[in-house]
Amino acid sequence: MSWLPPPGDGRAHVAPSLLSADFTDLKTDVADLAAAGADLLHLDIMDGHFVPNLTFGPFICRAIRRLTDLPLDAHLMISEPEKYIEDFARAGVDAVTIHVEIEGDVGEILDRSGALGLKRGISLRPGTSLDAVYPYLDRVDLVLVMSVEPGFGGQVFDPGALARITTLSERRGDQGLDFLISVDGGINAETGPACREVGADILVSGSWILGSEDRRANMALLRNAP
Ligand code: DX5
Ligand code: ZN
Secondary structure, three states: OOOOOOOOOOOOOEEEEEOOOOOOHHHHHHHHHHHOOOOOOEEEEEOOOOOOOOOOOOOOOOOHHOOOOOOOOEEEEEOOOOOOHHHHHHHOOOEEEEEEEOOOOOOHHHHHHHHOOOOOEEEOOOOOHHHHHHHHHHHHHEEEEEEEOOOOOOOOOHHHHHHHHHHHHHHHHHHHHOOOEEEOOOOOOOOHHHHOOOOOOEEEOOOHOOOOOHHHHHHHHHHOOO
């Protein structure tokens, strides 16, 4: 399946985070999310160093790739993404989103990701100044605004994300850029539409979608918001 259309096509893209999936039956969850209308899947990769939690790596991404044609965005909450970019590319993900707070050469990693045919994302923690991502806006496909401290699902949305999305959206318009704005953490029926209203294109949601009785209805609600 191809990547997402550029911003401004009038609809939100819903990205369920598999962090809240049932890993004993991932096949069923992935099929169910695809059937219920997911636009892409969000894969939370944690190394126990950049964040105080561990999840999975390219090996599981490759297994997920075999389960679905949906675009896959690997959110790399890892200190040294430069060591693993090739592995994620080989695993078949479509996009890698790295954090601007890492010590490595962010620009170089973005360039390498692009050369490997990957879509390039950049993310920042709630406490990181938005200025940190400005040097990279002309060479990323998406900016992932964290609305919780990365590391765990099920946290409460930080409303400060709304101002950050607004500023990014304005800057994108002013500079004629076409990166997508994604938001991640605590997205639900209230916070999703609020983010959409200020310019978010991709709404990442883990616990609220995966834990719901009616995933299709909840995804439709996010997609059609506001
Ligand atoms: C947090 C992750 C999120 C998380 C979102 O570090 O980046 O993607 O899974 O989960 P919810 O939607 O439950 O906040
Ligand atoms: Zn994430």
